[in-house]
């Protein structure tokens with residue numbers, strides 16, 4: 001948020017900000033450039049901090065690429081780890097990672113919220129994330145209240161989850177209170193920010209059948225993946241779903257359906273797999289199935305070994321990771337609304353409707369096209385990224401594509417090959433994490449902000465489709 | 467074509483036909499049902515013929531699933547083979563396959579052309595495939611002339627290719643004239659109809675470096691994949707590309723670009739692969755690279771071992787197979803125009819244009835949505851098909867997905883596992899070939915024919931994308 005006020009004089013803050021917004025809104029370039037620069041600088045700082053000798057545990061060596069990879073993974077709240085987070089880093093290193101996760105998570109939510117405000121101001125999006133948005137123009141106060149609201153909401157979920165996890169780690173396992181507290185705080189922050197970093201070498205596999213650990217992680221991860229505007233709307237109008245705005249309705253319903261699909265998929269396909277759900281009790285299977293139905297969108301913890309899942313499960317998980325979570329959240333992917341819009345276009349076409357109508361509202365053609373553009377470009381990046389990574393490693397297509405989708409979808413799940421990738425592979429994954437974190441968000445805002453009417457009309461002509 | 471005239475009385479043929487068309491156009495169900503039924507009946511007849519003991523070579527056994535698979539593959543001009551076409555079938559069996567290919571190829575082109583006429587009549591598509599289309603309403607004469615034109619064009623390309631191939635097989639190899647003639651005719655028909663059946667157990671691998679075999683096959687395959695309306699327009703206005711209709715321009719340019727991309731991809735990724743292009747001379751590598759850049763769209767012959775290609779090449783080939791060839795052709799996939807439309811939507815969005823303008827024409831929003839629907843549904847079928855096939859076989863994801871894309875894209879390339887699939891797998895692939903052959907064509911026509919304006923307006927609301 002700070003970067004938005006750079007160069008402004010204090011005494012005419014409000015005027016200057018309004019003028020700056022006026023200058024910014026006609027073009028998407030300025031905000032996009034600021035955001036990309038801010039994240040890039042953040043990653044460089046994180047890399048520098050992780051290169052400090054004190055950040056690495058005794059007996060381990062941190063290369064520049066390791067530090068760059070880890071800083072990007074943390075700031076972009078991905079969770080892929082080139083080195084074992086549990087043992088490679090010192091306590092200081094782990095604190096740095098946690099700070100990067102918190103800063104990155106808050107940063108991306110605020111950024112997306114600001115984009116949302118800019119777009120809503122320009123095209124009349126009904127996005128009620130500050131009380132003032134609809135009644136008058138935007139001022140710095142709106143942005144400050146937005147930032148405060150985002151931070152408050154994050155801290156609320158993180159605090160509740162941290163208390164629950166700490167209690168369980170302390171009372172249910174052999175950890176001292178300081179250990180339990182550190183584990184509780186770390187995993188709560190990681191879970192709400194969808195950054196699948198864990199302080200256990202096997203992620204959550206030691207707790208696959210423990211609902212006191214898994215359920216708080218699942219709930220906070222689901223909440224975080226709904227996104228800020230949805231959480232605000234839910235808090236305001238939880239009991240009157242009919243009055244929710246369209247974005248909230250679509251996000252809640254689609255997220256719910258994806259959770260059910262993910263749960264059924266994992267549970268059905270892995271039920272008898274002796275290396276994943278097989279050894280668990282029926283209750284444990286259901287819990288771990290639910291855990292792994294939730295984590296692709298896009299918290300990225302694992303409670304069973306993803307590398308041992310069968311390939312149908314991996315493919316299904318890739319689809320879920322590609323779709324990702326809600327807009328203006330720490331989740332990644334093309335976002336559930338984008339995916340839902342594609343389905344709505346399909347349904348409208350199948351019904352032969354000339355417009356795309358959803359729950360009493362018409363989706364403008366430009367919004368449909370934005371969804372298509374985001375989905376197509378993302379698909380293109382995943383395919384090209386997979387082809388490139390295939391040519392520079394010896395791993396097979398499923399493993400490589402899973403890694404690419406997980407990085408681009410900022411999920412953090414892996415079949416386990418991340419540490420074994422060559423440096424060029426780590427650099428590619430780093431680039432994919434950066435692109436996946438900022439690409440869809442910036443792209444969608446840029447597209448919405450660039451809308452313009454053409455001053456001329458051309459004759460229509462239809463190529464044959466299909 | 468015959469089915470369209472069923473139930474009509476001869477003496478008021480033109481009136482009856484016009485009335486029937488009038489009844490057909492408001493709903494897509496009737497033509498779709500007729501077409502699906504016709505293909506289904508055709509497959510049943512083909513299966514029955516291939517079950518004849520005389521169709522199988524001495525010493526081989528044909529199961530019902532083998533016959534069903536082969537008949538579907540032939541009539542849907544796919545080319546996937548559950549048994550070795552070269553040795554499993556008797557001469558009679560091979561003649562049956564050739565007839566099925568010819569009937570299926572002509573049938574699908576005529577069918578798509580009729581759909582094109584119906585759509586053009588309803589929505590004003592500038593599709594000049596019969597001279598009369600634009601000046602007055604459609605009569606039976608138009609359909610007969612259409613059928614004749616399609617047949618004439620197919621025979622022209624098949625005859626030229628057959629002469630060239632026969633000459634080469636006879637003069638360049640140790641075949642007798644009857645043998646060479648049979649090989650020439652069979653592969654010419656298969657190539658123009660994009661049915662990758664070959665009378666050699668290793669497809670075209672024995673001729674990878676022989677331009678006298680490969681080039682005629684490539685040229686006729688490219689021509690066949692352009693599609694009937696494009697070939698008609700090219701014949702009419704070859705020297706005045708500016709006057710081509712939009713469909714022709716898009717198809718020619720996109721097909722050309724895809725050929726270049728395919729060629730570069732295969733050549734670059736396989737140049738040093740000792741099991742594919744590696745052992746060939748530089749000229750042979752370029753020829754085989756061009757051959758395999760062409761064949762995914764969707765002729766389906768192979769001149770090197772696809773199963774030995776590296777996985778990046780397989781992934782790239784899958785993308786090309788998914789895109790497929792031109793509309794109203796024997797090629798499969800979502801079609802090059804569909805793919806191009808998606809790109810145009812992207813470009814329009816990136817430029818911030820409110821309309822999608824291409825080469826001086828506006829693409830209607832409904833056509834954009836049809837393209838998106840066809841692409842999305844196809845992608846969904848491929849993903850689900852892959853997951854199902856993964857669960858019923860022991861093969862890995864790349865091999866299985868390649869097989870599914872090849873079947874759904876009616877391409878016929880395979881990594882070699884087709885004969886080793888279990889019966890359930892053969893049935894699934896059979897269903898995918900059927901769906902891939904008729905799905906996109908019928909779906910696109912159905913969507914275009916179902917267009918209707920809504921009589922009410924709803925307020926606009928934009929969910930957040932990305």
Ligand SMILES: [K+]
Pocket residue numbers: 077078079193194195196298299300410411412
């Ligand atoms: K993540």
Ligand SMILES: [K+]
Pocket residue numbers: 543544545659660661662764765766876877878
């Ligand atoms: K084919």
